[in-house]
Amino acid sequence: MAHLAANTGPTPFDQDVAEEVALERLGYQQELKRDFSFIGMLAFSFSIVTSWSALSGVLAVGVESGGPPVMIYSWIGISAFSLAVAFSMAEMCSAYCLAGGQYSWCAVLAPKSIARGFSYVCGWFMLIGIISMGATNNFITANFVLGVANANNPDYVIERWHTVLVAYLVAALALSFNVFLPRLLDKISRGLITWNICAFLIIVITILATKSPLQSDRFVFVDFVNLSGFDRSYTAIVGLLQAAFGLCCYDAPAHMTEELKNARKEAPRAIIYSVVIGAVTGFVFLIAACYCIGGIETTAATTTGVPIVQIFLDSTASRAGASCLTVLLIVIGMGASNALTAEGGRAVYAFARDHGLPFSGILSKVEKKKQIPVYALCLTVLVQIALNSIYFGTVTGFETVVSIATEGFYVSYAMPLFARLLSLFTSDKAWRINGLYNLGKLSVPLNVLGLLYLVFTSITFNFP
Numbered sequence: 441m442a443h444l445a446a447n448t449g450p451t452p453f454d455q456d457v458a459e460e461v462a463l464e465r466l467g468y469q470q471e472l473k474r475d476f477s478f479i480g481m482l483a484f485s486f487s488i489v490t491s492w493s494a495l496s497g498v499l500a501v502g503v504e505s506g507g508p509p510v511m512i513y514s515w516i517g518i519s520a521f522s523l524a525v526a527f528s529m530a531e532m533c534s535a536y537c538l539a540g541g542q543y544s545w546c547a548v549l550a551p552k553s554i555a556r557g558f559s560y561v562c563g564w565f566m567l568i569g570i571i572s573m574g575a576t577n578n579f580i581t582a583n584f585v586l587g588v589a590n591a592n593n594p595d596y597v598i599e600r601w602h603t604v605l606v607a608y609l610v611a612a613l614a615l616s617f618n619v620f621l622p623r624l625l626d627k628i629s630r631g632l633i634t635w636n637i638c639a640f641l642i643i644v645i646t647i648l649a650t651k652s653p654l655q656s657d658r659f660v661f662v663d664f665v666n667l668s669g670f671d672r673s674y675t676a677i678v679g680l681l682q683a684a685f686g687l688c689c690y691d692a693p694a695h696m697t698e699e700l701k702n703a704r705k706e707a708p709r710a711i712i713y714s715v716v717i718g719a720v721t722g723f724v725f726l727i728a729a730c731y732c733i734g735g736i737e738t739t740a741a742t743t744t745g746v747p748i749v750q751i752f753l754d755s756t757a758s759r760a761g762a763s764c765l766t767v768l769l770i771v772i773g774m775g776a777s778n779a780l781t782a783e784g785g786r787a788v789y790a791f792a793r794d795h796g797l798p799f800s801g802i803l804s805k806v807e808k809k810k811q812i813p814v815y816a817l818c819l820t821v822l823v824q825i826a827l828n829s830i831y832f833g834t835v836t837g838f839e840t841v842v843s844i845a846t847e848g849f850y851v852s853y854a855m856p857l858f859a860r861l862l863s864l865f866t867s868d869k870a871w872r873i874n875g876l877y878n879l880g881k882l883s884v885p886l887n888v889l890g891l892l893y894l895v896f897t898s899i900t901f902n903f904p
Contacts, residue, residue: 501682504740521889528887540793551866562851575841584773610777635772
């Protein structure tokens with residue numbers, strides 16, 4: 441019996457104990473319940489990244505700023521650079537499995553003289569990015585809902601306050617699920633990735649099969665479109681925002697590591713695979729959408745308020761058909777809102793645990809029975825709602841929140857990469873990050889490549 445036991449390999453219990461020991465070595469106690477499997481975490485991450493559906497929500501930016509060529513070529517470039525960032529982040533995540541993610545890595549990797557302040561700044565950018573992205577997703581989902589309403593009733597005029605109130609509802613539903621049904625998060629994530637992939641295939645096949653005639657190859661790959669009023673080069677740079685927005689948030693597994701089984705191995709895999717799946721599905725979706733666009737001006741100025749809904753209408757020539765396709769996106773949007781709320785709550789909890797926020801004692805509390813940070817979740821949704829409220833007063837509120845969200849993420853991604861490179865000159869520990877996932881000789885080159893990309897995009901997002 442002893443011989444058999446010696447060859448059974450590590451059990452899930454052994455893995456959980458090992459993760460708790462690793463967490464304790466980093467100075468923390470296990471407070472959250474490890475419910476997530478690798479498939480569940482990959483599904484959770486992709487429900488946030490979900491690049492193709494995210495792109496469908498911000499097509500207006502790309503349609504007006506460069507058109508199909510900029511949308512497609514920028515997507516290819518940004519996907520490649522994002523993979524470099526994802527590999528670097530995966531390596532750090534494997535070595536330092538903490539819910540704090542980026543700011544925790546900064547605290548470990550930055551030179552001791554600046555580590556505390558550097559980590560603090562990174563933490564704030566991280567929270568701004570995650571919570572703003574949640575607010576942005578609320579906007580996008582609300583736009584899908586109201587777009588369907590307009591498509592079925594052209595006399596209905598979408599008002600800004602309608603969008604804000606529906607966004608509030610989306611946020612409230614996400615909070616309710618996270619507080620009252622947290623144990624279902626893994627199962628719901630698994631179901632959503634199936635829904636997501638099926639919806640992707642249904643939408644791409646349907647619009648290509650029903651649209652006649654399709655746009656020409658020249659329209660899709662060559663003809664530059666500029667409805668922004670700026671010069672060509674500036675317009676092309678602005679068009680990058682759509683692609684950059686469509687491929688971010690892949691840090692989600694890092695913030696859920698304290699709830700993931702065998703996190704040091706599985707969290708890095710979830711980060712990388714979510715970017716790969718997102719890049720492929722996003723590229724295919726953009727190609728299909730660009731071939732099925734009716735007229736650029738008509739699509740950009742659609743009364744539905746959502747260019748993809750207009751593309752569905754133009755392709756299917758059916759309100760019912762367009763509505764069914766949009767409902768697929770609404771479900772994905774609701775799932776993304778739920779996941780972003782969960783991620784945001786864990787990030788707030790971790791930052792408060794390290795005394796980075798006011799009222800940290802309250803925000804870092806974990807509800808004992810459900811083992812979730814209820815106060816952190818509530819704060820996350822309250823700030824989302826506050827950001828959604830900007831749209832009451834300004835038409836450009838949506839674009840502003842999109843820019844804030846993407847900027848926050850990208851700066852918080854750049855800071856640990858910079859901290860690691862800076863430490864190469866001050867500490868031997870940074871040459872090799874000792875986690876279960878290691879890039880070897882490619883580690884530093886990918887780190888440099890990713891950092892250059894993040895610096896460029898972070899500057900670009902500040903353009904008016």
